[in-house]
Amino acid sequence: MNHATFLSLLLIFGAPLLSFYFTVPVLAANSTSNSTHILLSCGTSETSIDYVNNLTWIGDSKTNYISQKASQTSPIPYGSPSVPYNNARIFTSNYTYTFPLSPGRYFLRLYFNPANYSNLIASDSYFAVTAGPYTLLSNFSAWITVTALTYDYLVREFSINVTSTTLNLTFAPSTTQPKAYAFINGIEIMSSPDIFSTSPAYLADGTNSLFPYDPGMAFQTMYRLNVGGRSLNRFEDSGLYRSWDDDSIYIFGADFGVTFQKDSNVTIEYPSTMPQYIAPVLVYETARSMGPYPKINLNSNLTWILNVDAGFYYLLRFHFCEIQYPMTKVNQRVFFIYINNQTAQSQFDVIAYSGGIGIPIYMDYVVITAGSGQMDMWVTLHPDLSTQTEYFDAILNGLEVFKMSKVENNLAGLNPVPPPQNIVDPTRAFNNKHKESKGKVMAIIVGVVGSVLLLSFIVCICLFMIYKQKKKKDKVSEEGKVSEEATVWTPLSFYGISNSQSDVSAKTNTTSTGTSTGNGTGSHNSSLPANLCRHFSFHEILAATNRFDEALVLGVGGFGKVYQGEIDNGSTKVAIKRGNPLSEQGIHEFQTEIELLSKLRHRHLVSLIGYCEEENEMILVYDYMARGTLREHLYKTQNAPLTWKQRLEICIGAARGLHYLHTGAKHTVIHRDVKTTNILLDEKWVAKVSDFGLSKTGPTLDHTHVSTVVKGSFGYLDPEYFRRQQLSEKSDVYSFGVVLFEVLCARPPIISNDVPKEQVNLADWALFCQRKGVLEEIIDSYLKGKIAPQCLKKYAETAEKCLADQGIDRPSIGDVLWNLEFALQLQINAEESGSVVGGTTSGEETPAVILRKKELADEPTSESTSTTNTTMSMGGRSIASTDSDRLAPSAVFSEIMNPKGQ
Numbered sequence: 001m002n003h004a005t006f007l008s009l010l011l012i013f014g015a016p017l018l019s020f021y022f023t024v025p026v027l028a029a030n031s032t033s034n035s036t037h038i039l040l041s042c043g044t045s046e047t048s049i050d051y052v053n054n055l056t057w058i059g060d061s062k063t064n065y066i067s068q069k070a071s072q073t074s075p076i077p078y079g080s081p082s083v084p085y086n087n088a089r090i091f092t093s094n095y096t097y098t099f100p101l102s103p104g105r106y107f108l109r110l111y112f113n114p115a116n117y118s119n120l121i122a123s124d125s126y127f128a129v130t131a132g133p134y135t136l137l138s139n140f141s142a143w144i145t146v147t148a149l150t151y152d153y154l155v156r157e158f159s160i161n162v163t164s165t166t167l168n169l170t171f172a173p174s175t176t177q178p179k180a181y182a183f184i185n186g187i188e189i190m191s192s193p194d195i196f197s198t199s200p201a202y203l204a205d206g207t208n209s210l211f212p213y214d215p216g217m218a219f220q221t222m223y224r225l226n227v228g229g230r231s232l233n234r235f236e237d238s239g240l241y242r243s244w245d246d247d248s249i250y251i252f253g254a255d256f257g258v259t260f261q262k263d264s265n266v267t268i269e270y271p272s273t274m275p276q277y278i279a280p281v282l283v284y285e286t287a288r289s290m291g292p293y294p295k296i297n298l299n300s301n302l303t304w305i306l307n308v309d310a311g312f313y314y315l316l317r318f319h320f321c322e323i324q325y326p327m328t329k330v331n332q333r334v335f336f337i338y339i340n341n342q343t344a345q346s347q348f349d350v351i352a353y354s355g356g357i358g359i360p361i362y363m364d365y366v367v368i369t370a371g372s373g374q375m376d377m378w379v380t381l382h383p384d385l386s387t388q389t390e391y392f393d394a395i396l397n398g399l400e401v402f403k404m405s406k407v408e409n410n411l412a413g414l415n416p417v418p419p420p421q422n423i424v425d426p427t428r429a430f431n432n433k434h435k436e437s438k439g440k441v442m443a444i445i446v447g448v449v450g451s452v453l454l455l456s457f458i459v460c461i462c463l464f465m466i467y468k469q470k471k472k473k474d475k476v477s478e479e480g481k482v483s484e485e486a487t488v489w490t491p492l493s494f495y496g497i498s499n500s501q502s503d504v505s506a507k508t509n510t511t512s513t514g515t516s517t518g519n520g521t522g523s524h525n526s527s528l529p530a531n532l533c534r535h536f537s538f539h540e541i542l543a544a545t546n547r548f549d550e551a552l553v554l555g556v557g558g559f560g561k562v563y564q565g566e567i568d569n570g571s572t573k574v575a576i577k578r579g580n581p582l583s584e585q586g587i588h589e590f591q592t593e594i595e596l597l598s599k600l601r602h603r604h605l606v607s608l609i610g611y612c613e614e615e616n617e618m619i620l621v622y623d624y625m626a627r628g629t630l631r632e633h634l635y636k637t638q639n640a641p642l643t644w645k646q647r648l649e650i651c652i653g654a655a656r657g658l659h660y661l662h663t664g665a666k667h668t669v670i671h672r673d674v675k676t677t678n679i680l681l682d683e684k685w686v687a688k689v690s691d692f693g694l695s696k697t698g699p700t701l702d703h704t705h706v707s708t709v710v711k712g713s714f715g716y717l718d719p720e721y722f723r724r725q726q727l728s729e730k731s732d733v734y735s736f737g738v739v740l741f742e743v744l745c746a747r748p749p750i751i752s753n754d755v756p757k758e759q760v761n762l763a764d765w766a767l768f769c770q771r772k773g774v775l776e777e778i779i780d781s782y783l784k785g786k787i788a789p790q791c792l793k794k795y796a797e798t799a800e801k802c803l804a805d806q807g808i809d810r811p812s813i814g815d816v817l818w819n820l821e822f823a824l825q826l827q828i829n830a831e832e833s834g835s836v837v838g839g840t841t842s843g844e845e846t847p848a849v850i851l852r853k854k855e856l857a858d859e860p861t862s863e864s865t866s867t868t869n870t871t872m873s874m875g876g877r878s879i880a881s882t883d884s885d886r887l888a889p890s891a892v893f894s895e896i897m898n899p900k901g902q
């Protein structure tokens with residue numbers, strides 16, 4: 001759907017849709033009387049809308065902020081990342097934007113996407129940025145920074161005090177680096193209340209003396225963590241458009257503690273002294289504590305390691321709130337707060353400071369660091385027994401770290417030093433891969449081909465989780481698992497800031513080198529940092545699976561078995577995949593992959609909990625999904641049919657998971673095998689995408705060898721990918737389009753026997769019916785009459801667009817998601833107005849179920865995941881199908897054999 005259509009629809013359905021879509025209330029900061037919110041998309045004259053955060057970005061060429069016209073503009077040389085990263089303004093000499101502002105405090109957010117603009121090289125860019133009297137960045141290389149962090153682009157957030165009526169924001173190319181230039185993709189300026197002077201800050205040196213607050217200071221946000229909760233997008237913030245990240249990847253060591261949510265009978269009530277803009281309710285509603293075992297807690301610490309620039313003052317803001325019974329009295333949970341091994345606070349008791357359960361409190365501490373370069377900041381909690389405390393435990397709900405411009409208004413740190421394996425030729429990293437010389441990358445390819453084969457092998461471990469048992473309800477969730485009540489889409493989750501400098505976001509191109517993700521946290525750069533992913537001993541795995549008890553086998557794939565298991569003394573159910581033992585070399589690759597996978601956490605992804613590589617074993621431990629695969633609920637099943645609303649919600653969940661893979665993680669992760677058996681359902685029917693990631697992007701997809709590893713499942717395979725061996729996110733969009741029709745029609749993507757030829761391939765058949773306007777005749781008979789016509793129309797159009805022949809004509813998964821949300825809203829409206837009866841969720845046997853049971857022949861075996869050679873015979877079918885063939889569906893593989901793209 002293009003933006004114009006979208007807007008017109010928005011006008012028609014505006015109010016209900018928006019209130020539905022943005023389910024989280026925006027608690028306006030009390031700055032509305034004179035609030036400023038400038039969003040500049042640099043280097044363009046176009047206005048673009050970021051629908052996710054409901055923000056409109058104005059092209060800077062149109063505005064008066066541009067004084068000189070001397071600078072170049074450039075579109076991004078590849079792909080189409082989202083606003084504001086899709087255009088840049090380039091400066092080869094000093095350049096100043098002038099913003100008329102009323103005096104006060106402002107958030108200034110700078111958006112950088114280092115790329116090879118025009119004929120410039122990304123790594124040549126070095127520049128300084130000053131805002132009024134403050135030096136924000138100096139000799140800054142966005143390229144080195146993203147390389148070290150393994151992101152594609154990043155945001156820097158500052159809070160500055162504007163004292164005059166204009167703000168001059170100057171970009172100055174470095175004078176010491178040859179060929180240096182400066183660039184900027186987006187500038188955001190937003191008036192903010194004074195969030196810093198609202199509470200006293202104590203020096204975290206054990207003396208507990210007050211830190212003298214200087215109102216003229218500027219701050220740079222280094223971290224903003226929703227501890228024990230999921231990442232929150234900018235729209236979910238309490239009015240200041242800050243993003244909050246999941247804290248789990250910063251936890252040091254094996255002691256993750258436990259995460260939990262507020263009891264349902266607790267309401268968060270801000271004290272009158274505390275404005276809501278300090279932090280949103282969502283931050284206080286979740287927390288992490290050390291766990292229920294006092295002995296373990298006494299002998300361990302709950303520690304976060306945060307990489308920062310040495311030589312600065314830092315303000316650490318801790319957010320606390322007791323949210324579960326019976327924590328209502330003082331002296332129940334009393335603990336130490338250590339920062340960098342010094343006691344910042346002893347005898348901290350949330351109830352004593354806040355006054356009761358459900359009442360938030362925040363504490364500010366200032367630490368002074370010495371030296372230069374990067375350093376790790378340790379934040380540690382430990383029970384304090386100096387009072388008669390009842391539980392030996394500690395709790396934290398949120399944590400913010402700000403760098404302070406204490407000295408000479410300077411906030412600029414040094415560029416990070418990328419781990420050696422991350423230093424790559426930027427032309428390689430950003431240019432079109434087809435232009436690469438073979439010889440230059442041969443060494444990489446050789447290594448990579450090996451790993452590709454190996455990894456494909458890992459991928460192929462079957463993930464049929466034929467789960468029947470219900471997962472035990474357990475309030476204390478496993479580490480890293482996101483909150484169950486999460487309902488809001490967090491696409492640019494800013495997740496995975498393994499390193500300094502907050503607000504770093506997503507990867508958008510697919511041509512990164514991906515040789516390694518290196519965690520970049522400097523001091524613990526070993527093969528697998530324990531703080532990312534749990535390591536299981538083989539002994540633990542044996543115990544969890546009752547020595548690989550055959551009775552616990554959930555599924556068997558071509559390359560191994562999936563067992564149901566229990567870890568942590570039976571408190572957590574998991575799925576354990578056991579592959580064949582690995583070689584030494586294989587283990588290294590395995591570790592690299594695990595490191596990447598373990599950083600991918602999202603409500604709609606099946607989380608990798610841990611792994612085991614002892615004794616050359618290759619074992620992965622995943623969340624257990626109680627309701628099995630989506631397909632098991634669609635056809636050839638004893639399960640009751642899903643209502644249309646349920647199906648839409650599941651598709652929306654899966655689309656969110658994919659959206660996160662495509663845009664929310666450090667690397668664009670292309671799933672490559674989206675299908676209904678890779679969409680799993682937990683006990684609450686939350687859809688989770690599985691089996692992702694081991695097929696990450698990078699040179700594995702290099703043109704020179706990808707032809708041997710076209711991966712995917714027949715019926716879902718992107719024809720363009722097959723023709724050109726060019727993989728992009730749009731290949732997943734294609735497969736998802738097939739999933740959408742599969743969900744609608746409740747039939748397999750391929751039926752090889754007993755059907756007329758034109759019906760063999762669902763994608764062809766559904767497109768054919770859709771274009772003939774007879775789609776309703778092939779939908780699941782259970783759904784007939786239960787789908788609101790407008791909803792069906794929207795849904796079918798969306799699915800149809802996903803199946804566009806050319807990737808470029810397909811919508812992004814974000815657009816798909818939006819359209820599905822919209823379709824759901826149409827359905828809800830229709831059901832509420834009584835024009836459609838949606839059907840119940842309870843499982844009475846309808847005729848459709850019975851029909852389903854005797855339904856349709858088995859799919860061909862090749863349907864399952866396979867590593868296939870592009871030269872495969874395709875069942876001997878002719879390559880001669882043409883474009884017109886596509887409209888009249890012909891053979892099974894007409895889609896993938898269309899030679900037009902050769």
Ligand SMILES: *[C@@H]1O[C@H](CO)[C@@H](O)[C@H](O)[C@H]1NC(C)=O
Pocket residue numbers: 030
């Ligand atoms: C906003 O601030 C004004 C004064 O600046 C105050 O009178 C008003 O009560 C505040 N409103 C809220 C909702 O806090």
Ligand SMILES: *[C@@H]1O[C@H](CO)[C@@H](O)[C@H](O)[C@H]1NC(C)=O
Pocket residue numbers: 033034101102
């Ligand atoms: C609002 O801004 C204008 C200038 O833009 C200034 O004159 C006025 O005093 C401001 N009002 C408040 C309440 O800050």
Ligand SMILES: *[C@@H]1O[C@H](CO)[C@@H](O)[C@H](O)[C@H]1NC(C)=O
Pocket residue numbers: 018019022026054055
């Ligand atoms: C989205 O932004 C527009 C313009 O800023 C605003 O009018 C509208 O209320 C916002 N929508 C929501 C749900 O906040």
Ligand SMILES: *[C@@H]1O[C@H](CO)[C@@H](O)[C@H](O)[C@H]1NC(C)=O
Pocket residue numbers: 096098132164166167168
């Ligand atoms: C901003 O720059 C303009 C011209 O470069 C200058 O006239 C003005 O004084 C500057 N403003 C501030 C606040 O420095």
Ligand SMILES: *[C@@H]1O[C@H](CO)[C@@H](O)[C@H](O)[C@H]1NC(C)=O
Pocket residue numbers: 094128130172
């Ligand atoms: C550009 O700005 C830098 C730092 O802000 C300054 O050192 C340099 O002299 C300026 N160059 C020119 C030509 O004004």
Ligand SMILES: *[C@@H]1O[C@H](CO)[C@@H](O)[C@H](O)[C@H]1NC(C)=O
Pocket residue numbers: 104105161162163194215216
């Ligand atoms: C900005 O700085 C000036 C001078 O230091 C101070 O008087 C003013 O209160 C500050 N404003 C804010 C919002 O911090």
Ligand SMILES: *[C@@H]1O[C@H](CO)[C@@H](O)[C@H](O)[C@H]1NC(C)=O
Pocket residue numbers: 263264265266325
């Ligand atoms: C709230 O619910 C918890 C259990 O979830 C219970 O232990 C507690 O007594 C309840 N408190 C009140 C005030 O209802």
Ligand SMILES: *[C@@H]1O[C@H](CO)[C@@H](O)[C@H](O)[C@H]1NC(C)=O
Pocket residue numbers: 298299300301338340341342380382
């Ligand atoms: C916990 O951290 C504190 C402060 O860094 C340290 O003194 C103590 O030894 C640590 N305890 C354990 C068990 O690691």
